[in-house]
Amino acid sequence: MIWSVAVDLKQIQQQGKKFRWPRPDSCPRCHQWRIWGHGYALRYFAGFAEALPMKCYRCPLCRCVITARPANYFPRIRSCIAVIVTCLTHRVHQGRWPPLAFPRSRLRHWLLNLKQQIQIHLTNTWSKGLLQGYDQLLTRRLIPVARAS
Numbered sequence: 178m179i180w181s182v183a184v185d186l187k188q189i190q191q192q193g194k195k196f197r198w199p200r201p202d203s204c205p206r207c208h209q210w211r212i213w214g215h216g217y218a219l220r221y222f223a224g225f226a227e228a229l230p231m232k233c234y235r236c237p238l239c240r241c242v243i244t245a246r247p248a249n250y251f252p253r254i255r256s257c258i259a260v261i262v263t264c265l266t267h268r269v270h271q272g273r274w275p276p277l278a279f280p281r282s283r284l285r286h287w288l289l290n291l292k293q294q295i296q297i298h299l300t301n302t303w304s305k306g307l308l309q310g311y312d313q314l315l316t317r318r319l320i321p322v323a324r325a326s
Contacts (some may be wrong), residue, residue: 178205178241180234181248186222189229196230198245204236205243212236218244223256223279251320261287261322262311269307286322293325 180201189196194217203210215235219228234243249258256279264284267275274284288307295303295310298319303310314321 178243179246179252180205180243182245183248184245186225186229186247190225190227194230196232198232201234201243204239204241206241207236207239209236209238211238212243215242220246221255222247222250223260251323254320254322256283265291265311265322266308290322290324294319294321294323297325 182199184196184198201212204212212234213236215233217230218233220231221228232245234245235241236243246252250256251258251261254261260277260279264275264277264279265287267273268284268288274281291307291311291314294314295307298317299310299313305313311321
């Protein structure tokens with residue numbers, strides 16, 4: 178299970194496993210108050226050459242493993258949410274991608290997945306635009322740029 182936490186990735190990169198992670202108050206699944214440390218999981222993020230250690234916790238009651246993740250990142254996506262929105266907004270308004278250091282294939286991947294998510298979850302008749310579709314998918318607690326499931 179992913180637990181979103183407001184953390185600074187640069188501090189995690191500098192301090193590594195010595196970074197002081199906040200602890201969850203309880204298990205998100207069963208609400209057990211006792212949570213154990215369960216090591217670290219290495220995760221890659223855009224702008225960082227090496228994988229960063231993300232703290233994991235475990236509930237002794239339901240055995241749920243809780244992995245901390247920066248709150249400004251979608252699960253399973255390496256780029257920051259603000260960067261994704263900026264790139265998609267630039268594409269929709271300017272008709273081309275912004276001159277960033279991202280590979281074009283990643284940018285096209287986000288756009289294609291957004292279109293597929295809108296088509297699946299907001300029906301084929303959605304005509305309010307891609308950015309409004311992005312916002313509507315977020316209100317439904319979906320990841321707009323993730324692969325369609």
